[in-house]
Amino acid sequence: MLFSALEGTIVGTAMPRIVGELGGLSLMTWLTTAYMLTSTIVVPIAGKLADLLGRKSVYVTGLLIFMLGSVLIALGLQSHKSAGPVRFDIAGMAAMIVGVVSLLLALSFGGGQYAWGSWQIIGLFVLSFAALTVFVRIESTTPEPILPVRLFRDRTFSIVNAIGFLMSIGMFGAIMFVPLFMQGIVGISASASGTVMTPMMLSMILASIAGGQLVLKVGVRPQMTAGMIIMAGGFLLLTTLGVNTTKLYASGIMLVIGLGMGLVMPLLTLTLQEHFPKSELGVVTSSSTFFRQIGGTFGMTLLGVVMNSRSDTLLSANLLPLLHGLPAEAAGLEESITHMVHTNPQALYSALLSPESLAQFPPALLGSIVPVIKTSLVSSLHAVFWAGLAFVVLGALLTPFLGRVSVSNRSKSREEAAAE
Known part of the structure; x- marks a missing residue:
């Protein structure tokens, strides 16, 4: 993930130059389309090869192909380095890492391994606040900041990155939790749940291609607003998923979400690249990638x-009373399940995906426990989808405040220049 992020930042920064040499803005989406299309095709193939040849072989091969692609990109880009000595913002990097990691740890451990009011969680929140405060101070004074604070005074910069952050929270809600719903509740296999997600990738690709032309006609703000509204509609449909949901219905929902994502995602980088001068393309492009990635990280957390939290409430009320009737020899099982309910409910839900885990339950109790676990999982995932919807709606509400951004048609500009 780290090398992929670095690769995306470098190529994204060079994107305006690349599309200029290729012949126009409409070709920009094809660069990302090539990546998404091959990813969509290769995923099911790699999954099958992993079963046949072993995961290690496929994983190493993938890394080698990735590195080959990196070399080809490096050969295709001209080297542009800043004049003078290179200065690394080591202090800013360290402060940012401490602040973000501490916050994520607090959110991950809070309410599970430790109570929200425990000194461990409070300490992590305090450490995060202190480190991020230091980060802001460092970025305000250092000669070469990794994230210049002055950029946040620009309304377009702040709103675009806020939209990307909020959209990524919701996006990862779909990517991470919909397969869990389909496998744990509907009962389909892992490969079948992958086919449910495929329409999202395909519609995102098609929307990105169409959006590259559409933005020239309707503008950035209307297209971004429409994309966020469509994505919000998809998340609203996610809250209707149930035990009797079909693969076709779920695939249709993912298609809607992918359509909204495809209209928005290319604009998050394009808008900043069009709004800022070439001298700042590197930092504004990397900021767009950073806020989307940190949004995804916070989203999962x-x-x-x-x-x-929702699972703890539901399982404590509905599952634990059933365990009190277990015979004395099953006391260990009761203690283990109770511990999972309060600390890691997702581990309990994993039992729905593993026949070996279900076999550990007493047969007489299995018929009453599984329906309770499934019902709790449905309600918990609905709470997740509603939360994801809230973040996407917040992002949609920000789009009207986006300033007017003019998108240039580089292909047309080059033709006019040639005519002159």
């Missing part, structure tokens, strides 16, 4: 907290 925050939505996981929502799921665990």
